[in-house]
Amino acid sequence: MSRPSASDFLTIGPKIRVLPIIHGAGDCAVLVREELLARRYGCLAVPLPPSFQDEVEAAIQQLPTISVVTQVDADPDDLGPGFSYVPIDPCQGVIAGLRVAIGERIRREFIDLETPRYDPQTADLPDPYALKRVSPEGFAAAVLPSIPPPEVGSQHADRIVWMAQRLRALEERYDSILFVCSLLDWPWIKDAYLRKLELDEPEPFFAPLQTFAVDPHTLIFILGELPFVTGLYERGRRELTEDENLSIDGIKELVLQARDRLKRKLPKVGQRITPQLLSIYFRYVRNLSLISWRLTPDLYSLVIAAKQTAGDDFALAVAETARDYPYAEISDDPSEDAGDPSTLRMGIEKADVPGWGEGRMANRLPGQSLSWKSCELRPRPPERERQNWKHRWNPYGICSWPPEDDYIESFHRHVRDAAKAIIGADLARSEKFSTSVMDGIDIRETLRNWHTGDLYVKVIPPSRGSIEVVVFLFDLPADPRVYTHRATWYAEHAEESTLAFFATDPVENLVGPGIAQCEYGGALFLFPPRPIPDIWIDPRIEFADTLEERMLAAAFLHSQERHVAVVSPRPPLASWRRLARRFDRKIVHLPLKRFGGQVIERLRRFHILNGKTVRSYAAEFIRDS
Helix, strand or coil: CCCCCHHHHHHHEEEEEEEEEECCCCHHHHHHHHHHHHHCCCCCECCCHHHHHHHHHHHHHEEEEEEEEEECCCCCCCCECEEEEECCCCCCCCHHHHHHHHHCCEEEECCCCCCCCCCCCCCCCCHHHHCCCCCCCHHHHHHHCCCCCCCCCHHHHHHHHHHHHHHHHHCCCCCCEEEEEEEECHHHHHHHHHHCCCCCCCCCCCCEEEEEEECCHHHHHCCCCHHHHHHHHHHHHHHCCCCCCCCHHHHHHHHHHHHHHHHCCCCHHHHCCHHHHHHHHHHHHHHHHCCCCCCCCCHHHHHHHHHHCHHHHHHHHHHHHHCCCCCCCCCCCCCCHHCCCEEEEEEEEEEEECCCEEEEEEEECCCEEECCCCCCCCCCCCHHHHHHHHHHHCCCCEEEEEHHHHHHHHHHHHHHHHHHHHHHCCCEEEECCCCCCCECHHHHHHHHCHHCCCCEEEEECCCCCCEEEEECCCCCCCCCCCCCCEEEECCCCCCEEEEEEEECCCCHHHCCCCEEEEEEEEEEEEEECCCCCCCCCCHHHHCCCCHHHHHHHHHHCCCCCCCCEEEEECCCCCCHHHHHCCCCEEEEEEHHHHHHHHHHHHHHEEEECCCCHHCCCHCCCCCCC
């Protein structure tokens, strides 16, 4: 007798090879396809009742259109109608196997027990991505000790005995059989097969079957993989491209597609999703997956990581992209598709079934046990609601959002300190070392006089004067048609600056009732605060032609210090320097690129509230990012 090999581990009988899989996993679907194409089989046996065969195989012919084959429970309870269903999912191992078998002219046998009411069995199973490195035999052997036996007398136990009994009958008709079944069932089916257990023929019952198309917005509740990733598997099948690593590569493509989607809808926000930020995002996703004992991320990890690294807008883009199945027409407004009475709308373990109404749903091919978690995201308000907010906007009762005030004041103080350091650096000199190194050794001057053998040290005297006014110019040249909102705000307390700015129109981007999001084009900070005339109507600076020149003129006019800090994307223009000389002031320039692009983008975005009472609920509508 020959010595058993590793491949013999998954044989049930001399003619039967079993392939235990995790239902709803794309990696397992690829495994089933490769197995059917690598060996010659006369029959494919699947764990579905014979009554489903015609409907399921007809629905498979309609792929890539997703549908479900439903059966009404013949033994309903008092909670209303119940259904069992088979998802026609390209990433479902059983469906993928039947699809290949139909194409290769392999006989198909549905061998599960007919049940008037189906009782699904799920469990926490390993991530099927491990099959990339582990053989099916090794994967099944590793999980085997943790698979519990079926309860005696349960429907699960009867189904196992029935399928083992049917496999013995199929052995008499076929020379080679591949049996694709759940990872939870295969050892007990093998045990029942070897022990030759028998089950009496079940009593007949009437339970109608029907195939329904699925509402595209609810595909995420039907499919085992994310709808977007499922579409990539289908694309790979059509274009004959590599699809073995789509469980990881598909996630990367999903995120990049979400970034492109965000750039189309919100270009300013999309620009913040830089390669560096994506690198941080993917590391965060990896860590969240490992914490959950997974090798590949789930949707919750993808969305949470997006929310905490790039904000709600990016998280919403990831969630919306994940639900998109490219072979189904889906609109951005779910209400547009909700009116089709012929589509089944799936939810969490229940569905709205056409002609029957809402009922409980039991999956005939259950996979991993699922846990649903909540994640609070703030979607952009619908246009009709924004129009109502616009009509109620009072332009004479506005104020700022205190958390943003604190953030920009902190940054303004940092810029003021940096400008003071530049003033002091201009006064630095070098002298020969005598008794003290003063402010440090001047390496350049020492090397220049290396032949003399003398050391030179730096002497930085205390800076003369200070910085009272800081001007930020974010956009040069500033377009007055874009930055239509111009104002001068006075400090509410001693820690705030007097602020003058030009920004985008607040009523054009309302994010909540009485809450507008704007973007600075430029801003002037005067600290310590004191009242000044509104710079936009001050006749003393009417000579300024542009927004930035008027703001600079106001800075030079109201600054009591000789130096004025200017932060801008380009060096000061000659006209700016002439303006400074006119008021006997001197510009201390700091390039805008000295500060991080994401920091600047966050600084530029601010919110205007339509009255101080709005502050009590503004946090519910204002995104932190």
